[in-house]
Amino acid sequence: MFEFLVKRLVTIVPTLVLVSMLIFGLQQLLPGDPAKILAGEEQDPTVVAYLRAKLHLDEPLPVRYGYWVSGVVRGDLGESIRTQQPVLELIAQKLPVTIELALLAMTIALLIGIPAGIVSAVGRGSAWDYAANVFALWGLSTPNFWLGILMILLFSVQLGWLPASGYVSPFEDLGANLAAMIMPAFVLGNAIAAVLMRHTRSAMLQVLSSDYVRTARAKGLNERTVVLKHALRNALTPIITLGALELGTLLSGAVLTEQVFTIPGFGKLIVDSVFNRDYSVVQGVVLVTATAYITLNLLADLAYFLVNPRLRS
Amino acid sequence: MATAILLPISQPPKAEAGPWQRAWRRLRRRRGALVGLVVVLIFIMLALFAPWIAPADPIATSWGAIRKAPSAVHWFGTDELGRDVLSRVIWGTRASLLAGVVSVSISLLLGVPIGLAAGFLGGVVDGVISRITDAFLACPFLILAIALAAFLGPSLTNAMIAIGVSATPIFVRLTRAQVINVAVEDYIEAARAVGNSPLRIALRHVLPNITAPVIVQATLAIAAAVIAEASLSFLGLGQQPPAPSWGSMLNTAKNYVDQAPWMAIWPGLSIFLLVLAFNLLGDGLRDALDPRQR
Numbered sequence: 001m002f003e004f005l006v007k008r009l010v011t012i013v014p015t016l017v018l019v020s021m022l023i024f025g026l027q028q029l030l031p032g033d034p035a036k037i038l039a040g041e042e043q044d045p046t047v048v049a050y051l052r053a054k055l056h057l058d059e060p061l062p063v064r065y066g067y068w069v070s071g072v073v074r075g076d077l078g079e080s081i082r083t084q085q086p087v088l089e090l091i092a093q094k095l096p097v098t099i100e101l102a103l104l105a106m107t108i109a110l111l112i113g114i115p116a117g118i119v120s121a122v123g124r125g126s127a128w129d130y131a132a133n134v135f136a137l138w139g140l141s142t143p144n145f146w147l148g149i150l151m152i153l154l155f156s157v158q159l160g161w162l163p164a165s166g167y168v169s170p171f172e173d174l175g176a177n178l179a180a181m182i183m184p185a186f187v188l189g190n191a192i193a194a195v196l197m198r199h200t201r202s203a204m205l206q207v208l209s210s211d212y213v214r215t216a217r218a219k220g221l222n223e224r225t226v227v228l229k230h231a232l233r234n235a236l237t238p239i240i241t242l243g244a245l246e247l248g249t250l251l252s253g254a255v256l257t258e259q260v261f262t263i264p265g266f267g268k269l270i271v272d273s274v275f276n277r278d279y280s281v282v283q284g285v286v287l288v289t290a291t292a293y294i295t296l297n298l299l300a301d302l303a304y305f306l307v308n309p310r311l312r313s
Numbered sequence: 314m315a316t317a318i319l320l321p322i323s324q325p326p327k328a329e330a331g332p333w334q335r336a337w338r339r340l341r342r343r344r345g346a347l348v349g350l351v352v353v354l355i356f357i358m359l360a361l362f363a364p365w366i367a368p369a370d371p372i373a374t375s376w377g378a379i380r381k382a383p384s385a386v387h388w389f390g391t392d393e394l395g396r397d398v399l400s401r402v403i404w405g406t407r408a409s410l411l412a413g414v415v416s417v418s419i420s421l422l423l424g425v426p427i428g429l430a431a432g433f434l435g436g437v438v439d440g441v442i443s444r445i446t447d448a449f450l451a452c453p454f455l456i457l458a459i460a461l462a463a464f465l466g467p468s469l470t471n472a473m474i475a476i477g478v479s480a481t482p483i484f485v486r487l488t489r490a491q492v493i494n495v496a497v498e499d500y501i502e503a504a505r506a507v508g509n510s511p512l513r514i515a516l517r518h519v520l521p522n523i524t525a526p527v528i529v530q531a532t533l534a535i536a537a538a539v540i541a542e543a544s545l546s547f548l549g550l551g552q553q554p555p556a557p558s559w560g561s562m563l564n565t566a567k568n569y570v571d572q573a574p575w576m577a578i579w580p581g582l583s584i585f586l587l588v589l590a591f592n593l594l595g596d597g598l599r600d601a602l603d604p605r606q607r
Contacts, residue, residue, distance in 0.1 A: 018448030029464040141589035146581030252455030
């Protein structure tokens, strides 16, 4: 296991280096002189000159990358052109909000997706199976920002039960925080629930037709024990790996969901910085997202190890 | 000539059908896939004949008809500038379909040759391509597309490029994996033994045998690309106003949910239907073309 861990960690290094090159390279896509674009509409010559020196724009590309990446390694992602705040600080401020949203969304997705998948696999071909499959197609095909608007229309405008926007920190007022977060979390969890349901269904179908499940049934165990103890445990392994791939959907979806519900998180930060032409913030956010995604996938691999004893030896 | 006349008599018609005909037969039996196909065709018709089908000019504003509820004159109501929502939804089909097809074409044109090279050449080429693919895949699809669109500048064309490039790694991986599977088959060995050049083997013998999964993935990728274009337009990074697109219509509609909910319902429903149709078609094609993946 230790060997596997080391190997897995080592493969991350070239990926991270390439990701940083990719993100740094984005700057090259800017049409024209980056210093002039970054300086905003006024194009104040002193600001342009300052940026030129700060970004080492007169140096060759590999040298500039070297400067940038050595900053990144030391935790210096540059600073916002608008607010002069360090990018890392900005991200650190917004990140907890998105993490809360993501955790709530994942909880909802797990609570809907896994039971729905089990029910549909156990009752293959039944009305439940059909309903679960319709739900999965709906979840995969609904743009989450539209679902968000529809929920605001129903629960905020028509019924007046939940606030359409207005984030409150959970440390100030947990009730108000949950009231503001429940709709966005559901919107974000919905699509992931659909994917989890499909994975759970196919993994369960495969396990349920295996010999040891037949043995368990032949022993006279009740169906509940067979399904939940014998089958589900083994079906969980592929669900974890495939589910981990959905973390990207979670991060992408957060951008749109936060926009719809005006939640001051990570996603809102990237959209706002795109419109403020605050490119160092955009680069910083993408870099942090990619790093988080890679790390989460690594953790998922570890979890895969822990639930699968055959791999541990 | 004689054999051509004799063939239909000497062989049963079923055995004569090629793999594509058999796939079509399997596809026809799947109701969901057929519904998907019909809905996609309807949207294609709407996009092609928008100027004749749309009852009004999609960008003509009317100060006398601002945010009017659906009526006999404006079936889907009007928006914040008095434009006919139905006409804008019909014209918006063009942006969505175009984005779906063009961006997936970009991914295919980039991804398939790169994946073919990686799988077929192996070694260092494969190593380099695979690492770069991993790096791209480490950035969540939409976030990468947002970043690319942000740096390229907001427009429908740039959104399509951003989506196409962001989706490319999926096709590189798929093609590479398929090529590696196919490359060990006996017929490839035979083609090599006969003395075909590697390029000819790749194009004439490997490529035709990996098209089925690629087509399936492409259909599902169109669904994802349609949502991605709507998302970018919703964020203001796609189709620019006043040109209609479903995503940007939803962006404005969001601000008027309490007063004019119809502005939000129809464009969203259109995205949902088009994406659902491509997903149904993709699922059906997977079952028809590539039974192993079921």
